[in-house]
Amino acid sequence: MTTVLDQRYQLLEQIGEGGMATVWRGLDLRLRRPVAIKALGAAMLHDPDMRQRFWREAQTIAALAHPAIVAVYDVSVGQDRAYVVMELVDGPSVAQVLESGPVPVAQALDIAAQTCAALTAAHAAGVVHRDITPGNLLLAGSGALKVCDFGIAAWEQDAYPALVAGTPGYTAPEQARGGPVDARTDLYGLGCVLYALITGAPPGPAAVPPHPAPPALADLIGRLTAPDPADRPESAAEVAAELDRLRADETAATQLFTAAGPATTRVMAAQPPAGRAQVPVPGPATAVDLPAVPVGRRGGNRWLRPVLVACGLVSAVTAVMLGLLLLQSAGQRAGVPMAGATSGPARSVAASPVAAARPDALLRSLTQEVDRLADSGAVDDRTARDLRKRLSDLDKRLRKDAGEGRSQAEDFIDRLQDLRRDGRLSPEAYDRLAELSGALVAALPRDNGNHD
Incomplete structure (x- = not known):
């Protein structure tokens, strides 16, 4: 009945x-x-x-x-x-779509653009959704997107500072702290959704760039997920305009598959608890002369900030290499030469001997990190042997063909994800190894398919 x-x-x-x-x-x-x-x-x-x-x-x-x-x-x-x-929306949620893995970049841009349209209307009415997540984005059979579940939405003028409700991995830091919210709170959630669409999971505390997103899209995601609301775009309409430009760029729509090859590669950090934005620095950092990076009218790219304090988290040499690799990438996104830290003439990162560090040095750093984790008991012997064997095979591959080595390095990242999912890697160990692995992949040439 x-x-x-x-x-x-x-x-x-x-x-x-x-x-x-x-x-x-x-x-x-x-x-x-x-x-x-x-x-x-x-x-x-x-x-x-x-x-x-x-x-x-x-x-x-x-x-x-x-x-x-x-x-x-x-x-x-x-x-x-x-x-x-x-x-009734007769179709899956974006969360259900992501159960099968990341989506093509063109689809990610389309989902984000439709979400922006809904947020523009909501924000114009003074309503902040507060829980923009893949589970609250529904896809009809026609491909049309519908935003649902305004159950914790707040009228902007009310702010509701005591209401912290949200979804871990997608909740903006100011909301997690119980502070006032505004349109930029929803934009943070949108940035996390975009990150998940590209990588398969929301961003974690290690601030790993959303590989293999096109640089312009990675930059946008970095600004959307900036810990400080002042560093995020000001409105959903502004984000929609950027997404329109990305969607119009056919290169951006195809670059995901060009970069990833037949098997989609994911680089994702473990989902942290809400309020994860701050990166602790346990000890004094070694002073390093890093180049200044022009990043537009707001300096909110979250992929750069953690690198500048990374010397307190990792060895100085590894931190500098990783930092300069990411800074070089940011300079390429900006399309301008990177100015030096002093007032002297402009110089490129490539002029720095540290920035020119070879992949084999990064591979040694990865191997040393596995050894350190094993010695400290953070990784069991079986997992350490597995990782050492894969890194040894990768070293042999790099000596033979660096292009093919990049694909094998990406496979190593996939293996890290499997180990984390199986509980054999702690979130902290995963974040550390994924961060170094991502730097290694970025330093390797792409396979051009010529193996004569």
């Missing part, structure tokens, strides 16, 4: 469940159309604040009539039952 709510809405099939509510596929018996019905859980019905929040969600979405936002048809809140009747 099926359940019918208020003699109108028939519950057909449960299609989702969260901590507070259950979502059903339903049928509007009066209008004969399919609907989604979000019913508040029985444990929450007795909480007047939760019932009020349910009202708020319905009112919030109803005020945001936009094709990229799930529409609300009806709402009912009582002492014994509370539900919202919404548009």
